Amino acid sequence: MISVRGAGKIYRTRSDETVHALKDVDLEIAQGEFVSVVGPSGCGKTTLLRILAGLEGATSGEIVVGGHKVRGPNDDVSVVFQQATLLPWYTVLQNVLLPAHLKGDRSPASEQRARGLLDLVGLKDFERKYPFELSGGMQQRVAICRALVRNPKILLMDEPFGALDAMTRETMNVELMRWCSQEGKTVMFITHSIPEAVLLGDRVVVMSPRPGRISEILDVEIPRPRDLRTLGTPAFAELSDRVRQHFGAVAAPGQDM
Known part of the structure; x- marks a missing residue:
């Protein structure tokens, strides 16, 4: 599913110095x-x-996903970061559905999957709650559901x-x-x-x-x-x-x- 061959990454600073972040990663x-x-x-x-x-992008190498x-x-591909970064004015269910809605998908199937994911992570009864009403661990569960709602492979x-x-x-x-x-x-x-x-x-x-x-x-x-x-x-x-x-x-x- 993921193939990284000879990947390298070089950044240039404002003072035009080079920073080698990655080198020859396979x-x-x-x-x-x-x-x-x-x-x-x-x-x-x-x-x-x-x-x-x-x-x-990588500076060098081949990246196949x-x-x-x-x-x-x-x-x-979906990403979960260290911070949940939920929209505070959206409910839990609305936050989970956000990636689908951004793609124009407001189908009953997407909502059903979102509810199923919340059930999977033990948040079935929190669909109408807002992020400030959740603990840090619960917010991260919502973020994981949001990453999975469009059923990514990775x-x-x-x-x-x-x-x-x-x-x-x-x-x-x-x-x-x-x-x-x-x-x-x-x-x-x-x-x-x-x-x-x-x-x-x-x-x-x-x-x-x-x-x-x-x-x-x-x-x-x-x-x-x-x-x-x-x-x-x-x-x-x-x-x-x-x-x-x-x-x-x-x-x-x-x-x-």
């Missing part, structure tokens, strides 16, 4: 796969996501739970695994959290400091379904430590990072 993501991307701040994770979403070279935004997620408290974040991780299993989407999930990356991913892509390159791709051979008890297993600890080694940190026994 990545293949199969249909229905959940791939976590982890790396230090400024390593180009979000830049890579924006390139895949067609929000900006859904069988087509990326030349701009694609209806088969979901790109840029630290969607980064602003949530630890307990809510854990709950959202478990729920996201359930939703993705039911929806069958191809997902690329960016995070700074090593445990989150390992818990969610079929594979974990480890990126180097800028210019961002792929240091290693790890297969997460932990059976699904997974839940929070997975975090306490030896296999999970071993994989997490392998990722940490790339950043010069290994957890002591019983320590979580």
Whole structure:
């Protein structure tokens, strides 16, 4: 579903200096796969996501998504950002339906899918509520429903739970695994959290400091379904430590990072 070959990205600053955000990135993501991307701040994770979403172009390399070279935004690709960015004057249901309405789709089928998604994420009784009446976790659930309402094949997620408290974040991780299993989407999930990356991913892509390159791709051979008890297993600890080694940190026994 996603093919990145030799991708690079160079920015020019106002003082005409060059900043190498990405260099020689190669990545293949199969249909229905959940791939976590982890790396230090400024390593180009979000830049890579924006390139895949067609929000900006690569300086070099070939980017193919859904069988087509990326030349701009694609209806088969939806993005969930760290902030929910809901319209405060729209109800929950209206926010979810916004992408469909912007495409001129006001069909009963779209409304039925929106309601079904809200039911899936446990917000069936909140359709008429406004964003200010929801918690941060609930707002992110609405944002995920909005991204899924037009039934895209690919979901790109840029630290969607980064602003949530630890307990809510854990709950959202478990729920996201359930939703993705039911929806069958191809997902690329960016995070700074090593445990989150390992818990969610079929594979974990480890990126180097800028210019961002792929240091290693790890297969997460932990059976699904997974839940929070997975975090306490030896296999999970071993994989997490392998990722940490790339950043010069290994957890002591019983320590979580």
